[in-house]
Amino acid sequence: MADATHVIDWDAADRWLFGEAWTGDRIAEHARQLCDVIGPRWSGTEAEWRTIEYVRDQLRAAGLDEVEVEEFDMACWSFSRAAASIVGGPALDVLPFIRCPSFAVEADVVDVGHGTTREIAAVGERLAGAVALMTMAAEPFTTPVPHAYRLRDVATAGATAAAVIDPKSGERREYHSAHDARDPDFVSPPLPCVTITREAGARLRRLPQPRLCFDVVTAVETKRTANVHGVLHGRDWPEEDLVLGGHHDTVYGTPGGNDNGSGTIATLETARVLAGLRRENGAAPGRTLRFVTYAAEEQGFQGSFEFVRRHYGAGRRPRLAINLDELSAGHMKGIVLGFDHLRSLVQGQLDSMGDGLQCHVMSQLDNSSDHFPYLADGIDAAHLWRWRFRGRHADSDYHHESPDSADKVNVRELKEYSGQLSRLLLRLSCVLPEDWPRLGVATEEAQRRVNAERGSVVRVY
Template identity: 45%
Template sequence: MQDWNLIDRQLMGNAWIGSRIAETVTELCDEIGVRWAGTPAERAAAEAVARRFDAMALSDTRIEPFPLVSWKCRSASLRLVDSTEPDIDVRPSMFCPSVSVESRVIDAGFGMPATLVQIPEDLLRGSVVLIDGGHEPFSEPLPLHVRLQSLTRRGVEAAIVISSTGGRRTADFSVNDWRDADPYAIPLAVVQTSREDGARLRRQISDGATVTVDVDAQRFDGESWNVMADLTGSKCPDESLVLSAHHDTTTDSYGANDNAAGVAVLLETAQLLVDLQRETGVSPGRTIRFVSFGAEEQVLQGSRAYVAQHHGPEPPPRLMINLDELAAGPMKGVVLQFPEFRPLVQSQLDTIGEGYACHVMSQLDVSGDMFPFSRAGIPTSILWRWRFVGRHPDVAFGHTNADTPDKLRMRELKEYAGHLARLLLRLSHVPPEDWPENQLCVDEIERRIEAERGSVFRTM
């Protein structure tokens, strides 16, 4: 029986005193900077994580390369023809193909079926369509990529998506379905404009506005890197828990919240458990593997490569916990992808005494590095954070160059690290016979994925 009171005081004290979270964020965001997967900067981030693992004397630290399908945009422009006004704000979607088109702009509203049937097919064919990126009020919501596919079937040449946030903001965004066999396929050339310039275009449409859309972009093959290390368990070393984050960013983002915060908490949690072992002799019962993935922003390529390489050859982990955008809000609990472990995880959270809750997502989350694990039938979880209500408003700058360290609340990240260390240590000491049997069926999971296609992920 562990003396959790003594252990918890040690972990939380170390989490608050001597934390290196701010140092890690500074190195990733200010010293290395933008970490688009496959670039020298992303490699530098992977090496920085590996050096920290080595300094902790974790077992089997390694950087694993994997083949990368990447993309770069050399230039993009959006202009009103025969206008002296400035160029329109523009950002191509990630993996957008090259396009050069001049056309009258057709306003398709939110691109919903009831709107599209009112627009003559010959008017849409070969046109540039203006479409709101958000959801139409009061209508059954449709994902943006589904609405864009409808435009593609009608022969639309390119789409201009209006950002739903103000302040002339645009952000790197995806318009493909990451569940697809070819998740890099884009239904048509898609660029985003700011809410303000979207409104300006709408005002011009009634006068027959014509625009030129030019994107010079390229898809190419490259290499990215996953980084991992183990803290070996003292009782069940062949069983494991996985704690993960991703170190890459989108094309121009410094990635403070997304996801230097997650990497910093990953490293800090590992350090807390290593220090506990050194200072008190208390070790995890089963092995804890710490993983930092590359290419999360490029369709989860790092986590997909990791699962393909490690599971089957290795037994699957008991549970995978993924850390992403933690600075969006304080820790509230744990959200599981599958329900089997809910009583077990809740029982361990209860011993922490902070009122944390364990919940289960009603849909398969395809937006983060837990998805390839879930798809392979491995129990996964995330922390109750970015997608859910009540996030901090000043971190709503994801996938832009305004995702900077000044937006982070370091005190909350220290709490994450301390409480994660407490939870992981408890889970590592749960006897094997007390873990529910993993009865997840990959075929059933695939059927569920197919059934959920076309649905909008709930905000909770």
């Protein structure tokens, strides 16, 4: 393992980092404050500003060298009414898609199945002016198409709105989006969309000629929000950066224990542990470490796009940015890169930690979270390999739902995350500059990949 110019006793540093991560943690208190005291943290709201202030105060208390609240204007979507009912029947419990426009309509329901080209063609002209009833999940055994693109086909066929069936059972439904971050012209649902429960969808499919009535009122306003940015200066190459962060916002009405209290807490804890190591042990990072909580991830990654624009324009880039999202879905298994040229370097540092963690590379540029704005600009970025998308903990199988509460934060596993992330960041900060293969890829190359991958389902495991 290549070291910085100052000497670090790695055995002593590892013992201190992991010991402090496990015995000095504040995870449960952070979860209580974020999820119970503050609660839902939709960007652009007063509750989010309370979150921003809390994160700022925690980073300052940890002893970082600089802590800034970096304000910016965002396009904030909100809704004040979402009413729906079966004509001549009961009301339905619905949620509008994020960025859904206002709409009021009464129309026949036309079942389009999974929204495939074949199924849309089969209903023909009946879809014009109707409410499309569509299953969100892709049709089994077919080439998967993102639901946003299937909804766009439904809109092109003339549907006036869509009732989209959530795949979860037990009268559960969550907030969804229908856009593609890879396409700047596809930022909102292609037609008015609401989520309905699986049970409501089944009931509509049993009715001979159902009609639905909707009254949905939404708005988009310019609101002030902020990223929170803490800095631990590097001792050897302070002009070089590593970034660790995750979004601090949630969707409407969701305490956000797993999504993304877990990522916010891991950012706070990793910053606290590494600042404490420097103070108590004298082991400082070789290059500068930046700890960020991003605003408005749930509204189009506006916070991370702003952070990249503000700090990494005009050719300046970090060595690597690591994004933390939904960490309580499962234990840490390793790191997943966007570009392959850092694979050997990162795997070497993981191997030196001796815990069997693995480094992998995604076949596509993942557009699902706050690492995407970095990747789209050609900046090396990664997220953590964990059981988020497949085999996740049963008690954390809540996403954009009100049961994603403080108890969904897995305290024991977050201790491991903060300990392992601290060890990895310290090691990466001490790799000699000449041992880094390259600094990202050309922005034009990244954009070519982004454009080519539009409309594809990203392979996430």
